[in-house]
Amino acid sequence: xxxxxxxxxxxxxxxxxxxxxxxxxxxxxxxxxxxxxxxxxxxxxxxxxxxxxxxxxxxxxxxxxxxxxxxxxxxxxxxxxxxxxxxxxxxxxxxxxxxxxxxxxxxxxxxxxxxxxxxxxxxxxxxxxxxxxxxxxxxxxxxxxxxxxxxxxxxxxxxxxxxxxxxxxxxxxxxxxxxxxxxxxxxxxxxxxxxxxxxxxxxxxxxxxxxxxxxxxxxxxxxxxxxxxxxxxxxxxxxxxxxxxxxxxxxxxxxxxxxxxxxxxxxxxxxxxxxxxxxxxxxxxxxxxxxxxx
Numbered sequence: 001x002x003x004x005x006x007x008x009x010x011x012x013x014x015x016x017x018x019x020x021x022x023x024x025x026x027x028x029x030x031x032x033x034x035x036x037x038x039x040x041x042x043x044x045x046x047x048x049x050x051x052x053x054x055x056x057x058x059x060x061x062x063x064x065x066x067x068x069x070x071x072x073x074x075x076x077x078x079x080x081x082x083x084x085x086x087x088x089x090x091x092x093x094x095x096x097x098x099x100x101x102x103x104x105x106x107x108x109x110x111x112x113x114x115x116x117x118x119x120x121x122x123x124x125x126x127x128x129x130x131x132x133x134x135x136x137x138x139x140x141x142x143x144x145x146x147x148x149x150x151x152x153x154x155x156x157x158x159x160x161x162x163x164x165x166x167x168x169x170x171x172x173x174x175x176x177x178x179x180x181x182x183x184x185x186x187x188x189x190x191x192x193x194x195x196x197x198x199x200x201x202x203x204x205x206x207x208x209x210x211x212x213x214x215x216x217x218x219x220x221x222x223x224x225x226x227x228x229x230x231x232x233x234x235x236x237x238x239x240x241x242x243x244x245x246x247x248x249x250x251x252x253x254x255x256x257x258x259x260x261x262x263x264x265x266x267x268x269x270x271x272x273x274x275x276x277x278x279x280x281x282x283x284x285x286x287x288x289x290x291x292x293x294x
Contacts, residue, residue: 002070005078005100005228006130006168008043009204012227017278018207020270021045023082023232025057028259029239030066032266037075039267040274041284044075045100047082047230050089059096067097075283080132082230090120094129102132102171110157117165125166132228135161136173138208155196162201169204169228172197174221176209178233186214191224198225206230215276222277229277238269 005019012019024030024046037044046066048057063079070077080100081093090101101124105116117133124131136153153172162170175189187209198205204227210218211233218229242265246258253261274280 001073001076002067003076003078003099004128004130005045005080005132008045008076008078009130009169009227011043011282012279013204015282016223017282018222018227018229019043019045019279020273020277021047021080021082021206021228021230022235022270023047023049023052023230024062024066025052027065028263029235029266030062030069032263033270034069034073034077036267036270036274037077038073040271040280042075042274042279042282043077044270044274045078045080045228047080047102047232049082050084050086053081053089053092059092059098063093063096063098078130082232084120087116087119091123094124094127098129100130100132102134104134104171106134106137106171106173110161114161114164117161117167121166130168132169132171132206133161133165133167134171134173134206134208138171138173138176138178152190152193153197155193155200158197159200162203169206170201171206171208174207176207176213178209186212186217189213189217189221191220194221194224194226204228210234218276231273235266235269239266242266 008019022033024033030046033044033046048062053059066079078100079098080102081090081098082102083104084090084101085104090103093101101120103117103120105113121131135158137151152174174194175187205225206228207221207226208230210229210231239262243262246253246261
């Protein structure tokens, strides 16, 4: 079923687990995500960033395709613009049929962040579209700037921010960063801050920069209140590596079969991740075996 992020993340919030938000740029990734979600009986969120929208994953192609596949699925599927900085990109996503938007005004000062998010909330909520916002700075892994505690989400500010903007979920900065971390680096996350944010805000919280953060960190982040985890780099790398491996082992493989092999490899990765963050088997119940009534 095609839906916004709001209800699925509220369910995760109330039941203490997280939902994967996976960046997708083509049909193979979309199919892998939705099929994996169905097999795991899990909700899933498909992310597309403005850069991806303009370079390859054109919204007027991707949105109808995703909506069509999602409506055939037996689990909740949302389509979300990831890190929408400009209003033009956010409006394009809404017009093309995205069910959720993430407005990233975290690089602006506190009041301007509130102003921009509030404007998007007014526009999106009128159409039944959920809104994710970000407060604090989630850095770039290669620069190791995600470890600067001065840029982490301030708990008092976050409470005021959520109350004033009425955003549906909030991406928080607690030590993760976007992209690939330097070799052998595992970030140190501020779980004490995360726990306080969860207790004060009592809404779904989002972790950006989940790729490369380490399984122990991810599991503990979920236990402390994270309900949506963005995954891009890890899956992209896994897909690329699997395609290289298949081509090396089967140099005469046909183009379609090559992509099908990559799709299966992505499904395996996604299903393992869903089990790790607790979203598997949330949308199922035992088959009824008694007498059916008219």
